[in-house]
Amino acid sequence: MVLFEGVDCKKLGGLNCSSIVDIESKMKDPLSCIPYATDIYRNIRILELDHRLSFNYMETVQQDITPNMRGILIDWLVEVSEEYKLASDTLYLTVNLIDRFLSQNSVEKQRLQLLGVTCMLIASKYEEICAPRVEEFCLITDNTYTKQEVLKMESLVLNLLHFQVSFPTIKPFLRRFIQTAHLSYRESSVELEFLANFLAELTLIEYSFLKFLPSLVAASSIFLARWTLNPSDHPWNPTLEHYTCHKASELKTAVLAMEDLQRNTSGCPLNSIREKYRQRKFKCVANLTPKKPISLLF
Template identity: 65%
Template sequence: MRKGANIEEPTFRVTRARAAACKPSVGSEAPKGQGQDRLLRKNPKRSVLDEKNNNTRVSSAQNKRRAVLKDVTNICCDNNSYKNCIIPAKITKKTTKITKKNPIKPQQVSAQTQSTAVDHIDLDKSVIHQKGTHIAERENTNRIGKRVGSQLQSFSKKGRNNINEKTIIATKVDFTDIDSDEKDPLMCSMYAHEIYNNLRASELIHRPHSNFMETMQRDVTQSMRGVLVDWLVEVSEEYKLVPDTLYLTVYLIDSFLSQQYIERQKLQLLGITCMLIASKYEEMCAPSIEEFCFITDNTYTKSEVVNMEGQVLNKLNFQFSAPTTKTFVRRFLRAAQASNQSPSLELEFLANYLAELTLIDYNFLVFVPSNVAASVVFLARWMLDQSRHPWNDTLEHYTSYKPSDLKNTVLALHGLRSSDISSPLNAIRSKYMQDKFKCVASLPSPQVPETLF
């Protein structure tokens, strides 16, 4: 069996150069025999050439040879190691071009090649040196930045301590700090200042219109509104609701009347519906709809109350959380009694009495709740003690109002208090004539001189 017969042709890509190299020359034949079979078995992928063609390929390939990089995987970035591994290809091209035009001796070519390689090495050295310089500068900058940052932090701490010391000194001299008691978590001493700053901004946004009786309502008058509020005071006393529920009820009524026309036959329905919503918001156990229907002698049905509740909530976009006069009265009464050994209940009852009187009068919608609350405290202190000025630095600090800012409101409140004695709307007066409120409604109302402002 012949082994040479089973040998296949070598499978590789045939280019024009290989085809020209593999083409047999004229007058020469490839040697045949056992030696050829032995060569094919040793390396089947190489074609058998004669010496002439082989020499021609070698000489033609010398001009196309490129520079080869040595293995540099384990060479460190030292100066000597770069000299052994870099053989630039561009230098070879330049030397080959030069040799074509002007032949140079081999010693000169090697010297030029070495000088060019040394130039590349010098460039690499300068690049490495620049990188090292940048790294060193960056480290120095970071070091300096950390040092400066620590110094600034120490300076800022010292500055804060100095500011705090100055604030404490100013607090001791100018006004009394009513938020210094941090033991009671219910007082929110740490956040009280931010909370009331937010409320002061909110009272300017969520305000009913002060002229909706003239612009929106044609069937409802100011006196009708006063009668409704006076009756709601009795309802809140009947069901023992908290004061915030009454204030929020009046706020919801005014906000709805500012945006929606309503007939007088549905005014009482609006009143009990707003009290139902306020009770759900403020009370722990709100009265049921049936109880509010019963208090109106079943004038309105449950379905009518539910329907009105949806109208109110949709008209107000479910935004019925707003600061009222009661919200600020609590804060300002605490500031008014900052220097007292014990709280004055009479001052608190009198301030609450004056504040509830403003709910009946439609004209007090012109003033913001914080201004009304400050005026209430101002007049209550004056009614209880005319021997000293009712305003001090502590009240001015926490209310942000000077006496001159409260002049119009205090005078309007004083007139309302004087006319309340003869007013037919006596629900608030009867409430504060009780002994549990120390009968503050029966206190005389002295004149308010202009010198107080």
């Protein structure tokens, strides 16, 4: 099975097609949209390039806010998403909308939280079956902002984005790559899924990760999660390289930066994501760190 029609395996790192597992033939979940999966992921790979986020807007656009303020906002929004039991897709889209708005409009720090809850409101309407009401988002800010202020900001954000809110985030790539990892290694690990999701969510808070494409962050999460759980086995194989379209060497910079986040080498005080994944329902994966430095692989 070929991921991109007309693509030669040799162009994907000289891979032998016989060593690539056809994951579509092994999927049983009808929600995987198996007949259309190749076209879907080809399309979102194109979209992530066409709609790539600005990774220096703090320096070029913003005058009153900093990367640290952005991190504090997102850390708080993680708590909000847990409070309202929102899907992880909603959180990823919320952060994407915040960054898109900030890359084009200068925002005063007093209105940054307003932007955050408004983007979560928009993302909830797009992703959730039953989105929280505007009043609930006002309440979560201790009524710092009125319903009218939130609705006005919603109109401002949507008009700035020309009502386009369907942007590729890390999550759809991560979902696909987790399936690939499970099927290509002929093992299904709940820990791998939780750990990869934990590592990917850690990057949301870090402004520096905007320079990486969503697909690359998702692939790096799988790479580091597999290394953390099983350092005796190389975390990358031909099937993962084929379906992610990323060689192990291309992941190096992102993986090393992600390992620093995982080990919390900078002593980051923003702990909402860590506390979330320390829960038993997530197998306490936030407590896991690699037994061997990931740099040994590169």
